[in-house]
Amino acid sequence: MQAKRKIVVLLKGYPRLSETFIAQELLGLEKAGFELELVAMRRPTDKKRHPVHDEIRAPVHYLPEYLHEEPLRVLRALWKVHTRPGFGAALKQFWRDLKRDVTRNRFRRFGQAAVLVAEWPADAGWLHVHFIHTPASVASYASQIGGVPWTVSAHAKDIWTSKDWDLAEKLARADWAVTCTGVGYEKLKNLAGDRNNVNLSYHGLDLDRFPHFDGARPARDGSDPADPVRILSVGRAVKKKGYDTVLRALAKLPASLNWHFTHIGGGDELSKLKALAEELGLSGRITWKGAMDQRDVLTLYRESDLFTLGCRITADGDRDGLPNVLVEAASQRLMAVATHVSGISELFLNGENALLVGPDDADALSRSLETAATDPALRERLGTAAETRVRQDFDYHNSIHDLDRLFHEAWARRDA
Structure with a gap:
C-alpha cells in the first residue's frame, strides 16, 4: 500500500515576518504539488503579514504554547495516546533527555507532542519540522508516539x-x-556519522518577487548635505545582528561625510539601540522604520545606495546562517558591507561582490562603509556582481527541487 502523502509541517511560530524563507518554501512546495497542513507551536505576534502568507492554502493549527493554558486539551491528548505502541519508547526518551536538560521546556515539548499526535490529520503520513532545536524535540517525540x-x-x-x-x-x-x-552542513554531517542523512540546500530567493531593478541610482558620494548617501539595514534588533557595532561604525565616519541610515525591523534590542544612537549623537541621521512587509522593503532596497549588517557570534554560540536580507539586497544590485560570519562568506567574496570585515570591529566596518559611501562606481560594480551571483545560484526553485527529490526518495523507500 502506498504511504499517505500529505505532509504536516511543524513550525515554531506562524506567520512570522522574519521567516519569509519558510513561507516561500511552503508556497513553493504547494506549487510543486505537495499537500500541506501547518501546525505551529506559537501564535503570531507580528501585526503585519507578507503577501506570500496569504497565498499559502494550507490550513493552520496551533498547539498549546504553554501546557497550563490548555490543561484539559493536554490531558485528553495524553489519555488518548498513552496506549499507542510507541508511547513507552517516547516516554523513556523524554526521561533521558530531561536528565540532561532539566527544564520546564522538556515537559512542554512532550505535552505538545502528545497533542500533535492526538489531533493528527487522518490523511497525513509525514511530519516535517523547521528548526532542529525545540520544534524537532516535539517532532521526535511525536514520531515515536505516532509511528x-x-x-x-x-x-x-x-x-x-x-x-x-x-x-x-x-x-x-x-x-x-x-x-x-x-x-x-559540515557540523551536522559530522554529528550524523554513518547515517549520512544530512543535505545542503540554500534557501534562495523567489526572484519573481524580487525582479531585476533597471533604475539608475544617483551617484551620491556623501559630499552634498542635501543629498546624503542612503545606508540601509534590514533585520531584527537582536544581539547576533551586531547593530551596536554598526552604530559605532557610523559614529566613526568622517564629519565631512553626509549619510543617513535607515533600519527596518523590530526586536528586543531596539530601545537599547535607539539609546546608543542618542548617546553617539546619531539620532538625527537615523530613521527607525520598524517592521515592514516585503513590498515596502523592496522599495527601500531600490531607493538606497548601500546595505550593511554587522552579524556576530554571541556568547551562547548563536549566529545567523545566511541572512536572507543579504540575498534580497543583492538581487536589487545593492552593494553590501557586512561581516564574514557563518554563511555570509558563502554568498559574498570580499572585494569581488561585497566588502567584508571581521565581526565586532567597528573601526574596520567604518572604513569599509566610508570606502563604499564615497565611491559610487565601486558600489555599482560590486552590486552588479552580487546580483549576478544571486540570480545564478540563489533561485529558490533549486531548494524546492532538492526537497521534492528528498521527499519522493523517502516515500519510495517506505513504499518498497
Missing part, C-alpha cells in the same frame, strides 16, 4: 545553540535533514 516518519530543516540558531548530543540523537531518529549553509 510517523519525520524530517527536519535546520537553519542557524537552532544548530549553534543546541548541545551536540541533542543534535546527534535527533539526526539518528530523523529520516533526513536539510540545512542552508555549508558551515551548518
